[in-house]
Each structure stands twice: as C-alpha cells, then as structure tokens.
Amino acid sequence: MLNATVTGAVDLAQVFVNPGVTASLEFLRAWCSQAANATSAQQSVALRTQVTAFPTLTSATPRKLKLLDPASAITGGTAGAAGTAGVNASVAGAGAKSEVIDDNFNVLNGWLWVPTPRDTIIMNASAASGFGLYFPVQPGTLTSWSAGMTYAELG
Amino acid sequence: MIHSYMLQPKEQTHVTESYVSSPPALLVVDERGTVFTLGEKFANDAPRGEFAFNVLVNGKECGEFASRIERRNGRIRIFGHQGFKTWNGRTQSFF
Numbered sequence: 001m002l003n004a005t006v007t008g009a010v011d012l013a014q015v016f017v018n019p020g021v022t023a024s025l026e027f028l029r030a031w032c033s034q035a036a037n038a039t040s041a042q043q044s045v046a047l048r049t050q051v052t053a054f055p056t057l058t059s060a061t062p063r064k065l066k067l068l069d070p071a072s073a074i075t076g077g078t079a080g081a082a083g084t085a086g087v088n089a090s091v092a093g094a095g096a097k098s099e100v101i102d103d104n105f106n107v108l109n110g111w112l113w114v115p116t117p118r119d120t121i122i123m124n125a126s127a128a129s130g131f132g133l134y135f136p137v138q139p140g141t142l143t144s145w146s147a148g149m150t151y152a153e154l155g
Numbered sequence: 156m157i158h159s160y161m162l163q164p165k166e167q168t169h170v171t172e173s174y175v176s177s178p179p180a181l182l183v184v185d186e187r188g189t190v191f192t193l194g195e196k197f198a199n200d201a202p203r204g205e206f207a208f209n210v211l212v213n214g215k216e217c218g219e220f221a222s223r224i225e226r227r228n229g230r231i232r233i234f235g236h237q238g239f240k241t242w243n244g245r246t247q248s249f250f
Contacts, residue, residue, distance in 0.1 A: 002159055029195070033160050033181045038169040065156050065195060103179065108169050110160060110181025114193065116205055146159060150195065 001060065001087040003035060003144045010137055011097070013048075013055045013080075013089040014147040017062075018130035019123045020083025023073040023153040027121040030133050032147035033110030039141070045111050046134045047101040047121070054080025054130055055089035065150070073153055080130050087147065097134070107139070122154070161192045161214040176225045183224050185231050187244060189213055191224045200236045207235055212247070219249050 006014065014032060019025045030047060059076035062085055077084025080093065100121060105111035115121070123131045133147055160181055171183045183191040194209035198220035201207035205222040210233055219240065221233035231242035233249055240249035 031158075031160065031181050063156070105179060109171060109175055109177075109183075112178040112181040112193070114178045114206060114208070148158065 001058070001148070002146050004088050004146070005143045006088060006135070006139060006145050007090050008138050008142055009092065011092045011134060013050070013057065013092070013132035013134050014145065015060075015085075015087050015149050016050075016055055016057055016080050016089065016130055016132035017074060017085040017123075017149065017151065018054065018080055018082050019125055019127050020073050021126045022083075023155065024122055024124045025074075025131070025151045026154055027123070027131065027149060027151045028115070029150035030113040030148070031111060032133060032145065034107050034139070034141060034143075034145050036141045036144035038108065041107050041140045042104055043107050043111075043139050044102070044104045044136045046099055046103070046136050047113065047131070048097045048099055048134050049123070049129045049131050050080070050093060050097045051095045051129045053093045053095035055086075055093040055132070056080075056091035057086025058088045058090075060085050060087040082126075082128070100131075102136075107141070156195060157211075157214045161190065161194070161211050163188055163190050163213055171226045173226055173228060176223050178223060183226050183231060185226070185242070185244070186229075189244070191231055191242070193221070193224065196220075198235070202234070202236050210249075217248065
C-alpha cells in the first residue's frame with residue numbers, strides 16, 4: 001500500500017497474504033514507513049500468522065518483480081481467504097494471531113525486515129494460516145503509511 | 156522494481172540521526188536529502204551469513220552491493236564483502 005490512511009485500532013494487519021493450495025510462500029522482505037510528517041515517534045510492528053477468522057482488508061493484487069514470471073498463485077481479496085492478499089485492514093478478525101517477529105521503530109526512519117538466508121519465513125501451501133505485517137498499537141499519525149512484503153512462490 | 160520509499164520523500168524531510176542502520180531502518184537520509192536504500196537484486200558475493208543487495212541512491216543504482224547502510228558521524232557508509240565503504244557526496248560514489 002502507498003501513502004494510505006490506516007484505521008485507528010490495534011492489532012490490524014497492514015499487509016496480509018494467505019497462501020493457497022498450489023504454492024508455498026517464502027517471505028524475503030517486509031517494510032513500512034510514513035510520509036505524513038517529520039515528528040519523531042516510536043511505533044511497534046509485528047510479523048504474525050493468523051488462522052481461522054481473517055482480517056477485513058482492501059484487496060491488493062501481488063506485483064511481479066520479474067515481468068516474465070507466470071501469473072501469481074495469489075490474487076487480490078478482501079477477506080484474507082486462502083490464495084488471496086490484501087492491505088490496510090479495517091477489521092482485525094477474530095482468528096488467533098501468533099507472533100513471529102516483533103520489533104519497534106522510529107517512524108522517521110521506517111522499518112525494513114530483511115532476513116539472513118536461514119531466517120526467511122515459509123508459509124506452506126494449504127497452511128490454513130495467513131501471514132502479515134501488523135501494527136500491534138495504533139500509530140500516532142494515521143495518514144500516509146506505506147507498507148509491503150516481498151515473497152517467492154515455491155514449487 | 157523501484158518502490159516509493161526508495162525515492163526522495165515529498166512531505167517528510169529530515170536527516171537521519173547518527174548510528175541508524177538500514178536494515179532495520181527502511182532508509183537513510185543525509186544532509187543533502189539524498190536517500191540511501193537497499194534494492195532487491197541479490198549479490199552473489201555477500202558477506203558470510205548475510206544477504207547483500209544493490210545500493211540505491213535516490214532510487215538509482217550506484218554500482219555497489221551491501222548488507223547494510225549506516226550513518227556514522229555525519230557520514231554514510233555501507234558494508235559489503237570488501238568491508239566498509241563511505242559515501243563521497245562530491246563524486247557521488249562510495250570509496
């Protein structure tokens with residue numbers, strides 16, 4: 001998502017991908033930043049899995065990094081269902097969330113997660129579990145947030 | 156792919172404080188407003204145990220690969236398989 005206004009609530013997924021049945025997903029990068037102002041403030045961020053009841057999202061179709069790649073196994077969706085992706089949740093969803101990576105950052109600097117080779121996160125196909133970038137607490141400024149994740153589709 | 160955060164920000168103008176490193180910071184900005192970020196091309200000769208990516212300056216390739224970008228004592232430096240290199244604003248290159 002690019003310069004979006006996020007919802008003022010806790011535990012919302014800003015980016016959410018739920019693997020489908022055809023391909024496992026290896027997450028290689030996640031990031032978020034804001035461009036609303038130059039006010040120093042700390043913000044918590046988390047990479048989590050979520051099961052059963054997923055967030056309500058704005059549909060987002062994955063973009064290719066290599067233009068010759070085949071069509072993604074993931075399509076845009078608003079319900080966080082298997083095989084879909086979305087951004088900027090408006091409803092957290094009742095499904096249990098499991099922390100994978102917790103961190104905090106200064107909003108002036110943004111946040112970038114780039115794992116070392118052995119630290120990449122793989123969500124297997126048919127996982128019945130989605131993976132996302134969450135704001136555990138409401139940001140002080142809600143406007144002009146950008147966020148995203150990069151993943152590879154395996155086999 | 157060039158993401159919006161790799162380019163000079165339109166609204167947010169600040170200089171990154173000393174001892175900030177990317178990652179985990181998304182970007183590093185110097186006094187001239189130059190934005191340093193890690194791109195998405197893998198380097199084959201990364202430092203052991205790390206990924207290394209192309210270094211983008213205002214969203215453009217600068218010909219360097221690094222595992223991280225740091226701001227130290229008013230200077231921007233990158234760490235790659237050859238060790239640290241420091242940004243020279245006049246020559247617009249790392250040395």
